[in-house]
Amino acid sequence: MADPTASILILDDDDDVACAASMLLRRRHGAVATLGDPARLEALLQAGVPDVVLLDLNFTPGRIDGTEGLAVLDRLRALPRPPSVIALTAYADVPLAVEALKRGASDFITKPWDNARLLAAVDGALARRASAAVPSAPALMGDSAPMRELKAMVAGVAPTEANVMVLGENGVGKELVARAIHGTSSRAGSIFLAVDMGALPETTFESELFGHRKGSFTDARSDRAGRFQAARGGTLFLDEIGNMPLPAQAKLLTALERREVTPLGADRAEPIDVRIVSATNLDEARLFDPSVFRPDLLFRLNTIVLRVPPLRERRDDIPGLLHHYLSLYEAQYGRPVRELAAHALVRLCEWSWPGNVRALRHACERAVILAAQAEYRFEDFGLFAPASAAQAAPAAAARPGDGEEYKLGALERETIAAALDKAKGNISLAARMLGLSRAALYRKLGKHGI
Numbered sequence: 001m002a003d004p005t006a007s008i009l010i011l012d013d014d015d016d017v018a019c020a021a022s023m024l025l026r027r028r029h030g031a032v033a034t035l036g037d038p039a040r041l042e043a044l045l046q047a048g049v050p051d052v053v054l055l056d057l058n059f060t061p062g063r064i065d066g067t068e069g070l071a072v073l074d075r076l077r078a079l080p081r082p083p084s085v086i087a088l089t090a091y092a093d094v095p096l097a098v099e100a101l102k103r104g105a106s107d108f109i110t111k112p113w114d115n116a117r118l119l120a121a122v123d124g125a126l127a128r129r130a131s132a133a134v135p136s137a138p139a140l141m142g143d144s145a146p147m148r149e150l151k152a153m154v155a156g157v158a159p160t161e162a163n164v165m166v167l168g169e170n171g172v173g174k175e176l177v178a179r180a181i182h183g184t185s186s187r188a189g190s191i192f193l194a195v196d197m198g199a200l201p202e203t204t205f206e207s208e209l210f211g212h213r214k215g216s217f218t219d220a221r222s223d224r225a226g227r228f229q230a231a232r233g234g235t236l237f238l239d240e241i242g243n244m245p246l247p248a249q250a251k252l253l254t255a256l257e258r259r260e261v262t263p264l265g266a267d268r269a270e271p272i273d274v275r276i277v278s279a280t281n282l283d284e285a286r287l288f289d290p291s292v293f294r295p296d297l298l299f300r301l302n303t304i305v306l307r308v309p310p311l312r313e314r315r316d317d318i319p320g321l322l323h324h325y326l327s328l329y330e331a332q333y334g335r336p337v338r339e340l341a342a343h344a345l346v347r348l349c350e351w352s353w354p355g356n357v358r359a360l361r362h363a364c365e366r367a368v369i370l371a372a373q374a375e376y377r378f379e380d381f382g383l384f385a386p387a388s389a390a391q392a393a394p395a396a397a398a399r400p401g402d403g404e405e406y407k408l409g410a411l412e413r414e415t416i417a418a419a420l421d422k423a424k425g426n427i428s429l430a431a432r433m434l435g436l437s438r439a440a441l442y443r444k445l446g447k448h449g450i
Contacts, residue, residue: 006126007031007048011038011072012056012088017111021054024115025122038072049083052125055105056088057096066096070103077104080332084125098230102191110224116201117208124196140173140180141324141357142317146309150177157304158184165241165301166279167287168308170436171358174279175239177308181277182235190234195227198243205248207264210255216265228261228272235275241301242280242287246294253297276301311353311360318349321357325364326376335368344378351383354415355434362432382433384418416444 006029012018018034025032035044038059053076057069069087076082087100087108097108107121140151157164158181166174175194182192200208207217211226227236244252255261256276260269278301286292311318322340330337340348353359367380419430431441 006052007050008033008052008054008122009044009050009083010034010054011041012036012054013059014056017056017088021118024118028119029122029126038068041072041075045079049079049081052084052086052122054086054088054109054122057100058089066099070100073100073103073105086121086125097225098191098232101193101230106194108230110222114204117204120199120201120204124199140176141321142314143320144314144316146314147317150306150308153304153306154180155184157181157306159186161275162303163276163278163301164304164306166277166306166308167284168279168281169310169356170281171356172308172310173357174281174308175237177306178235178237178277178279182237182275185235185275187234187275191231192235192237193227193231194237194239196239197248198240200248202245202248206251209252210261211263211266213263213265216263223263226261226263228255228274229263229270231274233273235277238276238278238301240280241278242282242293249294249297253294253300256297256300311356315349318353318360319345321360322348322364325361326368329365329368333368335371338371338373339375341375341377344376344381347378348381348383354412355436358436359434384422412444416441 008025008029008031010018010021010025010032012021012034013036015036018036022032022034031050033044033050035041055069055072055076057066058064059068066089069089073085073087076085082104084106085100085104087097087105088111089096089108100108106125109118109121140147140154154177164178164181166177168174178194179192182188195209206212207224207226209226209228211229212224214222238252255272258269260271262269280287282292287298288295322345326340327337329335355362363381363383366382367376370382371377371380373380416430416434419433420427422430422433427441434441436444
């Protein structure tokens, strides 16, 4: 999905490769820079950290061990707010790709690449960076009763091998829950690999998940490992599982049932050794609708179901979250330490936070950058809602049941419409205002017919 505000760096010593990638990406995104010498990276970072880096793993002619690129990857991941990194390699070397993923790369691409595959990888990296928690933020923040219950469930399920499905609205931190499960499991020393299932093109679904062999289709110029093979021994996080088309669901079910995958063009299956954690923002009524999601696949995935509470259901956590993110961004941007005005805290704790913790984090970043007074005021956070929505929220909370689903749907529609109006139709800007990814906003536009 195009994002004219995104900044992308292609770090590759092959001018032809860098030029080809740059020309492709400039059709969809904003600033695309190229760099052939990693020694010049520090000077470039002084001017600003890009959103996504396409990183070659070898620079010295004849080197194929990837140590040069991995060193650059470590440097990028050590930044206060690191970019998403996509590893590039001319060698279909699964161990090297896995090592890059273990060190924090969000994906890997084998050169020469398929254009659709590269575009999907960059879109996924941008979406993941936009929705990811700030790296230095502790996972699963909050000590409210709902969060204590969730943490206890994570602690109980993590040491097992059970498949887990994480349910929750956009922005609640479903991936953080998945990472917490992985981090306290017996697989913690192996890879955690996240895949946005909603972003996988249906035409390349099998190749992406199961891999392919050289010559299995046009442009398959080399063997390529799929996500199941790349995550071997670790945890495979299937995000946005509810957005998969039914034919793709059938293929995933077969792999899970047989515990093996067959790469495209291969004549034999390969065993898989991954723990599956999945997530969706679908409400459970739609999740159990056979026309939306296969019941047999659902039963494979939801051995354990964890429900992540929205921020409006754990308001006791809001003051601590505000303090954390304001302090974090003050340090990141070198801004003075300010107190939060009492009246602002009251209003922020009463806010409905339709984008949940993600929206709160973005609001704190905005306040730190733009605040001009001695204290943070409510206006510094850039929050708004139509008057009708502001009035409807307490009414809906006061009368649960009795058309609650309709009221919440109407509130969501009004809030999205207001954000689009304020953003003058700019989808990327409206998504940031709402604390949503662009993909999530597009889905909601379709849902409400906006």
